Amino acid sequence: MLLNACKPPVTKIEDNLERVDSTLRSVKLSVDSLKLLDVEILAMQQKNPRLALMADSLLLTTNSAIDYIDSLKQMLRTADTAGESTAVAYKIISNNNTGVLLYSYLQQMHSRCIKSLTNQNKATLINNVFEDEMRFSPADVFITKCFSGTPTFAASTILTKFGNDCRKAAIIALADIKESFEQKH
Numbered sequence: 275m276l277l278n279a280c281k282p283p284v285t286k287i288e289d290n291l292e293r294v295d296s297t298l299r300s301v302k303l304s305v306d307s308l309k310l311l312d313v314e315i316l317a318m319q320q321k322n323p324r325l326a327l328m329a330d331s332l333l334l335t336t337n338s339a340i341d342y343i344d345s346l347k348q349m350l351r352t353a354d355t356a357g358e359s360t361a362v363a364y365k366i367i368s369n370n371n372t373g374v375l376l377y378s379y380l381q382q383m384h385s386r387c388i389k390s391l392t393n394q395n396k397a398t399l400i401n402n403v404f405e406d407e408m409r410f411s412p413a414d415v416f417i418t419k420c421f422s423g424t425p426t427f428a429a430s431t432i433l434t435k436f437g438n439d440c441r442k443a444a445i446i447a448l449a450d451i452k453e454s455f456e457q458k459h
Contacts, residue, residue, distance in 0.1 A: 308336070308441060311448040318455040328390050329451045335386045336444040339379040343437040346376065347430050354426040363429030364421045373417035376436075380407045383440045387447040392454040396446060403443045407436060 312333055319326035346367065354362040367373040384404045388397050401408075410416040421429055 307445050308333070308448070311445065311452060315448065315452055315455065318452075321455055325392075325451050325454055329448055332386055332390045332444060332447055332451075335382055336440055339383050339440045340437050342376065342379055343433050343440070346372070347433050350426050350430050350433075357425065357427030357430070359426050360423050362426045363424050364417075367421045367429070368417050373421070374413045377413035377416050380404065380436060380440070383443060384408060387443040390447040391450050393450050396450055399446050400443050403439050403446070407439065 312329070315326060315329045349366055350363055351357075353359075353366060367376065384400065384407070387400045391397060391400070407416075410419045420432055424432070
């Protein structure tokens with residue numbers, strides 16, 4: 275971090291762009307992994323309809339959470355196209371239960387992923403993924419800590435992280451469900 279401060283501005287920008295590019299590749303892999311797991315589980319649903327239903331429910335929860343997060347990011351972009359305001363994100367997310375709903379989605383994702391595990395030893399992996407999101411409780415503390423005084427572009431980055439965490443946790447839980455299918459038959 276200290277070495278990064280000594281770099282010329284152009285090098286810092288290039289480093290930041292490389293990190294963003296790496297993150298985008300990671301997101302694409304996560305999306306592809308979710309789709310692949312869904313297809314593989316669907317192909318095995320006759321073997322254990324209960325596990326298939328659990329996977330479907332988890333995917334619905336995941337997609338709902340990610341859609342909501344994406345809608346919040348769009349609201350932020352619309353409200354502050356420059357992305358520099360330190361008031362917009364908090365105003366939007368703390369207004370009309372918007373942040374409470376975000377917090378609720380993240381809590382649901384955590385809970386649903388844990389409950390979907392057939393191997394409870396993997397619960398630690400899920401807890402680690404959601405470590406940042408679960409650090410602050412209740413919802414109003416979470417909203418304040420994550421978004422108060424946060425520039426809009428940074429708030430959008432935080433929301434992207436939350437979406438990625440939802441995907442990662444779902445992949446862990448769905449992979450566990452898939453392993454259960456394969457072990458039982």
